[in-house]
Amino acid sequence: MAPTQFEPQPLTAPLNDQALRSLSELQQHRDREKKAREPLKKAAEYLTDITGELNDRAYLRRVRHSKEKARRRAAKGVEDGAEGNDDPAEAEADARHDEFQRKVEALTKRMDLSIRGVIDDMAWLTEYPATLKAVVEKAQEITEQQRSDFHVQSPPRRTRQSRRVVDADETGNVDQDDEGEAHEAEGDTEAASSSHQTRMLPTIHPADSPHVHLSTALTQQVRTWTSKTLTERYAHNNDYKGWYRVLYDAKNPGESAPPMPDESLWFAAEEGRMSFSSSQRRRHRPLREGSQAEATSVTENGSRSGSDDEVEIAAEKTRLKCPITLLPYEDPVTSKNCNHSYERNAILSMLSASSSHALWTPTQLQELSQLSDRQRNRREREMRVKQVKCPECNVLLVEEDLVENPALKRRVARLLAQERRDNIATSDVDGDSSGDDDDNENRHRHHNDMDLIGTQRRPVGLGSSSPVPSRSTTARRTAEPIKGERLSSMSVVPQTQLGEDDGSGGGTHKNSQSPEPALVPTRPARRGRGRGRNRRIMDVDDDNE
Template sequence: MSRVRQSTASATPASSSRYGPARGRGATATPAPGTIGRTNSGQGRLPDYEPPQFSLNPKGQRDLAALLQDPKLKQLDKHFNEAVEYVSTAATEINDRLRDTEIRLQARKRSRQDAEGDDVEGGDDIEQTLNQLREKVDKMTERMDESMRKIIDGQQGIAAIKRSIIQTAESAREHASTQASTQHMRSQTRPRRSSGSNEASDDEEYPEIQPTDPTTGTQALQSAVEVFKQTLDDSKTRYQSNSLYDRYATNEHYVNFRKLVHDARTGDDDAPMPDPEDWFPEGNVPAPGITHRGPVGGGGEEDSDDDIAVARVQISTKCPITLQQFKNPVTSKKCNHSFEKSAILELLSRGQRVRNDRCVQCPVGACKEMLTEHDLHFDPVLIRKIKRIQRAKELEEQEEEDEEDESGIRHSGTQRNATLIDSGDEEDDGSTQIGRSTLVNTDNEYKLYE
C-alpha cells in the first residue's frame, strides 16, 4: 500500500505545467498561443479526394441548371454592356476634341500668316502642339482599343460559362440515366440459385457491362465540377486559338467602336475606313526551336500573355533536332532556343570537350552559340504555353473529325501518333533535374479571359 501511495503522490507534480496547475481528467487543456493547429499534424490533414460513385439526384440536376439564372451572371452581362458604351463614348469624345483642336489651330495658323506673312516660328509652335496632342490621343485610343477587346473577351467568357453549365447539366442527366439503366439491368439478371445448391446454373447469361474502377468496385464517374472545368477550359482554348480577326473583326461591338473612332478622326472628309482584314496583321509560323519573343535573358515570368493565336506565330512546338512535337523541352539561356531534352543531351554527349564540359553549336539554323548542359534550363511559363498550343491543335483535329463523321466520311481507324506534353501527374515527385536547374510540376491556375 505504501508503494502505491508513493507512486501516486510522485506523479501529481509531473502532471502540472508551467502555464498553471494541473487540471482534472474531465477538463480540457487550453493550448498555448501559436500552437493551435500544430499540436498534431495529422489532425489538420484533409482526407484524400474520393471521386463520386453516384450521379446527381434530380434536385441536384435542377439546382445545377438553375445556375443559368444566377443574378450574378446577369449582372456581369449588364456591366460588360455598360463598359462597351462607356469606352466607345470616351474614345469618340477624345478624337472629336482632337479633330476640333486641329481645325482651330490650323485656322489660327492661317490667320497669322495672312496678318504677318510667313511666320515660321509661330507655325512650328502650332505644329509641335498638334503633334504632341495627336501622340497623346493615339496612345489613349490604343489603350481604349485594348480595353474594348478585353471587354469582348469577358463577354465571351460569360458565354463560355453558360455553355459549360448547360453541358454539365446535360452530362449529369446522362450519367443519372445510364447509372439507373445499369442498376436495373443488374437487378434483372442476378444469378438464380436453387435452394439446394450454392452454384449458379451453367447456362446463366450475364449482360455486358462497362469496366469498373478496381479501387472502388463501381464504374468511374466524372464529377460535375470536373466536367465544368474541362468544358470551360476547352472553350477558352478554342476561343484563344482563333485569330484576332475572327475574334474581333466580326464582333458587332468592336466593329462599331472602330467605326466611331474613324468617323471622329476624319469628320466630313469621307476618308475610307481601313479594311477589317488589315486591322490585325498575322505573322508566319516560327521555325522549330524558336520559342522566345523578347530579348535574350528576358524574364519569361513577366510575360502574362496567354493568347494562343499570338503565341502560335511566335512559339514553335517542334524540336529542331527531332522535328517532333515537344514532350519535355528545355531552353538555352544563351540564345533562348528550345530543344527536346533527350535529343539535346544525346547531341551533347557526342560533342567536343571544352574545359571539362562537352559543348555543341546550337542546332537552330543561323545560330552560332556554343551550348553546354549547364546552359539548359526549364521554362515553366513556356511549357505552359506549348501545352495550350498543343491542346488547341488537338481540339481542332477532333472538331475536323467530328465534321467528317457528320458528313459520312469514314476514317481509316488510325490514331494520331503525335505525342504531346503530358499534363498529368505520372511522375514520382513532380520534379525533374537537368544541369543545375530543377523543374517542379505544379497545377496550372485557371484565369478567365483576362
C-alpha cells in the first residue's frame, strides 16, 4: 500500500484540546526515532568494514605488483631506479595496476560521501526531538492567543435577548401585532448576530499553522548543520573517526607506519586551509591558542598527551592486550575522555560492580526538584549512573563514554594472525634443522663407536637402542648368549670328575671305550648374575686346561 501524501490545509478555527493533545503525544513517542537510527548505525558499520577490506586488497595488490616488477627487472639485469620501460608486458601490468588503484580510490571516495550522508541523517535525528518540542510549544501559545481573541470579539447575544424578554414581562401590554413585530425583530437580530459572529471569527494566518512551523524549523535545522565546517561536522563524530582510522590503518599497515594525522587536518585540503607538518603545527599552536608548546605522545589510538619537550613521533606501537584482562583484544572499546581502550566485557563488569555514581546534571536536578519526596527517591534510583576510574589514568568514565574501536580490533586481529604465521614458519624451520642435527649426531656417534672397544664405548641409557657392535667384538658378543643358556639349562660335567681312578700323563681307563659324559641336571642359580659369572670363569679355565 502506497503511503498517503500529506496535503496541508489552512486552519479555519483555533486548534481544539484534542488536537493539542495529539501534538503533545507526538513528541513523546521516540520509537520511530530509534527505529530510524538502527539502520543508520548498521550502514555506518558496513561502510567501515567494506572500506577496510577494499583498501587491504589494494595494499596487497600494490605490494605484489612491486615484487613482481622488481623480479622482472632483476631477471633482465635492469636496476630498479632505471627509467624507461620497453617491455610491453610490464607496461600492460603497470596499466592494469594503475587502473585497479584508481577504481579503489573512486570507491573509497564514494564511501566517504556515503558515510558523511549517514552522519548527516543521524545528526538530523538527534536534533529532531528538540525541534518538534519547540514547534509544539509554539503551536500551543498561538492557539491560546487565538482563543483569547475569539472570546473578546464575540458579541453578547444572549444578554440582549434576555433583556428583551424581561422588558416584555414587565409591561404585560404585548398584543398580537407587537408579538409579530417582536418575532420579526428577533429574526433580524439573529441574522445580524450570525453575520457579526462570522465577521468577528479570528483570522488565522497560514504561517501560524503547525505544519508550517515544523517545516520552517526543520529547514532552519538543516541550514544550521550545513553552515558548520567539515571538521566541525565529521572530525569529532565517533562513527566517522572509526571509519577514518580503519581507512588509514588499511593504507598504512604494520608497526612501522606513521601515526594517524590530527583530526584538525583531515579536511584541511577540502576547506582550503594550509596543512602543517606535526612539528610546524606544534610550533604555531602557541601563537594561535595562546598556550605553551606541548609535545605529543601517542597511545594505541593515536591520542595525544602533554609533555614539556617537543618530540617528533615517527611511528606508533599498538598494544595488543587489554590493561584489565591482560589478554588480546576481542571487542575493544575506547573512552572518549582519555582515549584509552579496554575489553568491552571487562570494563562493563567493572562498571556494574562499582559503588560510585556520577553527579547529577542540571537537567536531572530540575526534573527531581519538581517531584515529591517519594517520587524523588524512586526516580533517583532510576537515574543513577555508575562510574569508574580509568585503569590507565584514573579519569572518571561512565558507560556512555565508551565507543567502539573497529580500527583497533582489525589491527590486533591482523597482528595476531601475522604472529601465528611467523610462529608456524619458525617451528617448521626449527624442526628441519633439528632433524638434520640428529642425523649428523647419529652418524658421528656410530663412527666413534666403531673405533672404540670395551669400556671406552659410549654407555647406552635406559630405553634407548643399543649401538651397532664393532667388528673386533663381534665373536665375543655372540658367545655370551650361549653361556647364558648353559646356566639356565643342562650342565655338562667332565668325565674326570666322575671316575675314581684318574689317569695321569695321558693314561687309559679300565674300559677301553671311554664312556659318554653324563648329563646331570642342575638347579638354576637364584642369583644368576654373580654365580653365573663364576661358573663361566671355571668353564673357561677347564676348557683351557
